[in-house]
Amino acid sequence: MSSRMDTIWSRLDRKSTAIAEFTMRQYRTRISTWVVMIASVVALLLVLLFYIEAMNTEIQAIDNDNDSVDTDGDGYPDGQERFHGTDPNVAEDFPANVEPDPPEKWINEDDIDWDELKDGENYVGEDNDKDCLNGFDTISQQDTNDNNIPCDVVVIVDSLNSTVTIIEDQNVDEDPDEDKYGKEAGHRAFILGIGKFGIVYLLGIFLPLFLATGLIREEMSEGTIHYMLAKPISRGEVLLYRMLGYVGVTWPFILVVCVTLCLITGFSGPGEDLFRWQDIPVWMSIAWSAMLVSLVYGTIFCGFGIVWKNGVILAILFAAWELGMAFVAILTGGDSSIRYMSVIGWGMIIVDAGAAIGWPDNWQLVEIGLWGGGHGEENWLGQVDYAPLPGAEPLSAFSGSPNLGVSTWLALVISSLVLVFQGVMAWFIGQTIFKAKEVN
């Protein structure tokens, strides 16, 4: 590198660190900084209380097939009798060499334990309690889904149209473990919900609202901007380095929040392991998304502050638009293309990609939970409205697919680049306005 370039770079570097450092120290002296940070932490902790409460509450197990009942009163639950091939309705007929099971054992006795599903038809399911094999006499009764395999479940995955069809043989996987499923689904729904809405949207919008809107505006209205603008440094640079200081405060804060939540939920969440390692990619994507989103919002809001002394009003209007987009992005599960017209929509794609990487079975878990063992009432169209397992609906609501038509990792890269591009554009427009602005 030529010595000329060297001096230009080191001088730029000196100016950028001077302003960024100054901005960070300035934040430290402002009450608003502490208020917004403490308020965010308090709000997150409150929500976390609900999570911990839910994780420590046993979900009531439901005996879907009623086989924990001892119909004939011989001391053996119906399920156990069916399992051993004795008649549950005849008191004299019971498995002689077996001790009677406690009824609880026959409540969640036929869990859904499917292998990883692939595109196309999958034949899964195991009749753990043998109430399909022993409960029905004819093959046609045992193979109601007509795939020539008695007592299984057919799952047709159509990833092109993102549909999953489940056709089960009767009494297969009909009695899942509600608590186990509910904890897992609830845990994931909590992470995705608080991640997408609480951290990426709310934190992503409130931090910049309080910390970035006045970044230039307050200096302008207090007259202190004159110190900065009287130096051989262009206004575009001032804006850029101020944003650098903003990032220096908000990014570590977002990281600390996400790491803390990751540790708390990772240790207290469901699962055999001491710590839920598989959640880490999800939390990382949430933190990364919130960082980028808060940077884009921050640059936009700072620009609003330059444009108008009441720039915060513009910022709030913008936040309302983004709130709508956040709902669109969350509720449609990544199917709506209108979310591309927003910042938050791209932020959500990052989280969805992170979830797909950390929990490759997530969509399958959603489908299993919504099917829930295949019980439900027939609606007026003659279709069965499945009764979902606890936690399945929230998980389904907060889960989404990156849906960019590319691989998960590529979706992550593309959405990150889009957000960076939005940030650069916001800076460019902001500095153009700033340069044309008369500062009195």
Added chain:
Amino acid sequence: MMPDMTQHGKAEIEQWKPVEGTPVIMFDRVSKTYGRINALNSVSLGISGGVTGILGMNGAGKSTLFKLMMGKVKPSSGAIRLFGTDPWKNQAPYSRIGFVPEHEKMYDWMTAFDFIVTFARLHGMTREEASSEANRVLSFVSLSDVMHKKIGQFSKGMRQRVKIAHALVNDPELIILDEPLQGCDPLARTTIMNVIKELGAMGRTVLVSSHILHEIERITEQIVILHQGRVLALGNSHAIREMLDQHPHKIALECDDPRELAKSIIKIDEVTGMSFADKGRLLIETKHLGEVHKKLPKTIIDSGRRVTSIDNPDDDLQSILMYLTGGTT
């Protein structure tokens, strides 16, 4: 050589060089309007070297003049050059300029030292360079002993000195001070005036704005009087004084017995008239202020009256402007 008035685009900070042979500051028929208000009206100026006082009442256009120089606002018409460069388009000349804004608000949470170091680094200095420069300028304005205290604890005069010190950190060739004496106590005033005079003596170009004539007179002889956005007078303060001396002046005396005193004073040839204002107050009219002031002390002593104060109520900007504009203010 004339500066290139049509220059466009921005220069690299490193590449920027002042245009040789141009005045430090050049205003060429510069006007600035805010809506329907004419803040500056076709002002042409060229200033290089020494201390220049910009004198004008509130709203005369002093601050607008400085804002234009500092590239804060864009001229409605005309051209401004700092070292031959347009300040609205290029910030590079600010590496040679120190600006003391009139705004009172400062970063109260910083120490004087930190404040100066931070903004010195915007000139591209390293931390070490900035620290040693900060020490230098703080001792120049005699604040070395309090430089590690928070600006918020400082008095008005100290704050002004911090602002001046911060503007000197890059060893500027041009120093612009917007109302540096406003609100300062007499001691701080003297200190600041001495600092400004010293800078002028060092060969720097210094611009000081004020609305008080005698303040400016104590600093410099080179004065620009702004009035309603126009340059009303430009030149040596003595010349302006002389011009003023051709106009009737008033001297106010406060004494125990104005009527007895008047009998003695009327004997001074240059006194053209007298009147009794409030109780114990005598107004003398003259066209030769200097002469009357010379003769006055002896006359008073001879009269044996006790005079408690001698004041020139006319000797302010208002009346100067009155004379210069022919009484249209």
